Amino acid sequence: MTNERADIGSDRRTFIGSLAALGALGALPGAARVGAAQEDDSIDDYYQTLRQILTQFRGLPEGEFVYEPDEQATIETFDNVGPGGSSSSSFTVDDVNVPFTQAERVEINEDPENNWTYSYQGIIPDGQFEAGDVLLGVAHVRSGSSDAQIQAGFKYRYENSSGETAYGDENFVAEGAMVEPTGSWERYYFPIEVGEKPDGSNHEPYMEFWTGFAQQNLDFGGLALIDYSATDVAVGDLPVGRHSHPIFDYDGRSEGATWREDAYARIEELRKASLDVSVVDADGNPLPGASVDVAMQEHEFDFGSAVSVEHITGDADDDDVYRARFLENFNKAVVENGMKWPAWSGDWDIDKEATRQTVQWLNDQEIPTRGHYLVWEEYGGANGGGMAVSEDRSDGELQEEILDKIESHTAEFEGQVTDWDMHNHPMWQSNIRDRLGWDAALEWWSTAAEATDAGLYTNEMGNVAGDFLRDEHYEFVQRLVDEGAPVDGVGFMGHVQFSNGNVTPPKEMLSTFDQFGELDLPILITEFDIQIDSRDNQRQVDWQADYLRDFLIACFSHDAVEGLVNWGFWAGDHWRPTGALFDSNWGLRPHGEQFMNLVFDEWWTEDSGETNDEGTYSSWAFRGEYEVTASYEGEDASTTATLSDGGTTVELTLDAAQSTATDEGESDEGTETESTSAVGPGLGVGSAVAGAGALAGYKLTRDDDDDA
CATH class of the missing domain: 3.20.20.80 (Glycosidases)
Structure with a gap:
């Protein structure tokens, strides 16, 4: 562990007092609940979480859920539509890595005639929308099929002039409609700007996913449609595509928080203590004006x-x-x-x-x-x-x-x-x-x-x-x-x-x-x-x-x-x-x-000064391991010291070049301590690692290119 800045190249010693010191993984949270969910008994946990993510981290207004904000009810609203070469089944998701618990699997078991032969769609029987309304579709999707593909849509089902049921040709999803699901659950957003109703009657809007791209299996969960038409949100303000969660303005980020x-x-109070250095001559007399250097070696x-x-x-x-x-x-x-x-x-x-x-x-x-x-x-x-x-x-x-x-x-x-x-x-x-x-x-x-x-x-x-x-x-x-x-x-x-x-x-x-x-x-x-x-x-x-x-x-x-x-x-x-x-x-x-x-600048102590009339120099320093050096009229001495809660007093004797270090004022005589290298020979890992011993003094340069 080195205090290595662009302008400071010196290595420092890894100095640990004892392996017996109090010692003291990957977590894979998906869109996990963040903070306390908004209190609304009519909205279940998943939709409360989704609302909070969009409001707290995206800065969007609440909007209104178009489908019932209940996982089971929403899953039941969606149907697998097609000629018969497919099947669907609902299941429970028992995985803390995702925020929802209900999902549905759609399996396409034949080579479809075209992309829209099969569709997973949720009709909104009482939905009333006007051209220009702004909505946000949300879905979590995964697939066990290679090269899986779906296309999100928002359209109208209606009765045409011949009295037949027809489906709108125009897709109102503004961006990000095409999705290539992977083997893991991933969240997708689909900004929607509602267009004009096609000619006809009895219009019923619906959200859908074309699933007829190939024989494939697809899992859908966490489905939602949020209406922002009563707000000033524009379609360009909405998140798009996979994992789009701008959370830039977390509470407390601002300067001067x-x-x-x-x-x-x-x-300043918790992580620091007083490191007092007493410098004396060979007869034990204080040495005012002695130069003292306090150099941190390791954090506590x-x-x-x-x-x-x-x-x-x-x-x-x-x-x-x-x-x-x-x-x-x-x-x-x-x-x-x-x-x-x-x-x-x-x-x-x-x-x-x-x-x-x-x-x-x-x-x-x-x-x-x-x-x-x-x-x-x-x-x-x-x-x-x-x-x-x-x-x-x-x-x-x-x-x-x-x-x-x-x-x-x-x-x-x-x-x-x-x-x-x-x-x-x-x-x-x-x-x-x-x-x-x-x-x-x-x-x-x-x-x-x-x-x-x-x-x-x-x-x-x-x-x-x-x-x-x-x-x-x-x-x-x-x-x-x-x-x-x-x-x-x-x-x-x-x-x-x-x-x-x-x-x-x-x-x-x-x-x-x-x-x-x-x-x-x-x-x-x-x-x-x-x-x-x-x-x-x-x-x-x-x-x-x-x-x-x-x-x-x-x-x-x-x-x-x-x-x-x-x-x-x-x-x-x-x-x-x-x-x-x-x-x-x-x-x-x-x-x-x-x-x-x-770690090495703001919370790192390197002090120097001169002893006062009592031959003492004091530093309010970060707790850890130190090398302390004193010099006076051509004589110098050094020692190591541990600074912990309660403070430490170090006594250095010049002329005789002897030193003692005491904790909380209690003296314990010792001799000057020889420095040891952070990386030394004899690493004990065989020939594969022995070369690391040569790294004491190995000059490392930084390449600031970010390539990963």
């Missing part, structure tokens, strides 16, 4: 990152840079995938020995390292992790296997990890707990506590990147604490997605920290990143940098929060590349600059 001023005031607060086994143990040029960048910029680690059960059990192509070498390398560099994870209540690894156990085992066999896994994993890494995500995704996935019962979960915790001295944390999404699991997570932890489970900390995943609206305003984050702070447990942001749609969109890039700034300020300003761990840092190996701090060419992106400026 009061919450931010208050947060900085708290930071955790600013960490997940790391890849491949790049920690690799021998490519990028691997060398990867290791160096990590050591320069982060003071805590977690292995991203190698310790997950599907990897450790051999289901994934990650070598166990390479994972062991990665953890050993981190320990050799004195980097506190988290264990991810002991329990994740999914049987297999389809959603990014799980227990790698068979669902077919009996209850007793299943419980015994989980307990064995807890004991074996903690034994494998005992003394090498500071803390574990003991219970990962406990709210998103409770499959095994639902089967075995609450007492089984309590046994997982007690077994872990008996097996390891490392801290045990919960780890869940939807707390500070959206609020969709916040209250459930709080109630879960509260119950664990009330029933005596050995919970040592609470982990909040922080996977922010611009498109999906899971952006928690800073004041709401602080309120959440207050809420969980009542449990008297430390909070760690365990998996942080901010994904945007496009790095070519300057407005999104600027938003990303501002939101990262405010997210970090909120965390650093609250006494319950002990750290923040990024979920990767390089676009060349990041699950959401637009969120990486460094681009694939190792250029530091704007939000990466924001991170470095806060």
Whole structure:
């Protein structure tokens, strides 16, 4: 971790006092509920969420729902229309990654004659629209078919002059009508400007999706049609296409926001303490006028990152840079995938020995390292992790296997990890707990506590990147604490997605920290990143940098929060590349600059001055590790010191070049401490990593090109 600015090239030492220090993921929230939904008993949860996203993040007026704002009722309004070579069926969506719960599957089982042979449409029998009215269609769509395609429309069904039922030829969807669904649920917006009614009578407007492009299956959910005709909204003001959620003006972004001023005031008191340097001569007499330099080496607060086994143990040029960048910029680690059960059990192509070498390398560099994870209540690894156990085992066999896994994993890494995500995704996935019962979960915790001295944390999404699991997570932890489970900390995943609206305003984050702070447990942001749609969109890039700034300020300003761990840092190996701090060419992106400026400039202490008449120099400094140097008439001495809550006094003796450091005024004699390099030889990862030892003094340059 280096204070490396464009104009400052010096490396600093990674100086960690002890791996036994209190230690303390990806979250995949789709358009999850953001903040408290608007109170309206006539509108169900999904439509309240949709309304809030459009009003809070887009700045649109409320508009009126054309279809009944009830998921089941809207699904029932839509019909699969066609000659008979198709079928449809409704189903329940049990996935916290999407905001709706009801959906319908349409299957086209023959080669259609044309695109409009089949249509999924919802008639509005009492709909009254005028030419020029502005509407917004919304749909979530996915498909298991390759090259799937649909076309959105808004038209009239009517009776023509011959008394026959006819359908309007003109499509009033203004933009974005063509959609190519993928295998994942994605939200689409369709701005509509109503046109003139065709000649005829008994006009009934309808929203539809042509599905006759090929043999294909299509899932529809979260359907809505919103009428803005009573407002001053123009069709050009509406979002268009996939994932279009401009959320630029989150509450608290503005310059001079009061919450931010208050947060900085708290930071000044919470994250700083007095570092007093006493300089004396060989006889113990004070030396007024001695020069003193106070140089921070490490934060007390955790600013960490997940790391890849491949790049920690690799021998490519990028691997060398990867290791160096990590050591320069982060003071805590977690292995991203190698310790997950599907990897450790051999289901994934990650070598166990390479994972062991990665953890050993981190320990050799004195980097506190988290264990991810002991329990994740999914049987297999389809959603990014799980227990790698068979669902077919009996209850007793299943419980015994989980307990064995807890004991074996903690034994494998005992003394090498500071803390574990003991219970990962406990709210998103409770499959095994639902089967075995609450007492089984309590046994997982007690077994872990008996097996390891490392801290045990919960780890869940939807707390500070959206609020969709916040209250459930709080109630879960509260119950664990009330029933005596050995919970040592609470982990909040922080996977922010611009498109999906899971952006928690800073004041709401602080309120959440207050809420969980009542449990008297430390909070760690365990998996942080901010994904945007496009790095070519300057407005999104600027938003990303501002939101990262405010997210970090909120965390650093609250006494319950002990750290923040990024979920990767390089676009060349990041699950959401637009969120990486460094681009694939190792250029530091704007939000990466924001991170470095806060951590190594604004929140970094480098002071110098002279001792007063009592031979003392005092610095109100950020808590962490320091190198302190004093010089007087050609003599100098230095020492290291830990600055924590309550302050620290350092005594330096000149002439004899002896030094002592004391905490809270209590003297403890010592000698001058020799500096050590952040990256040194003997990395303990074999020939693949040994080259990293040469990186002490390796000059790294920044390429500011954003290519990912």
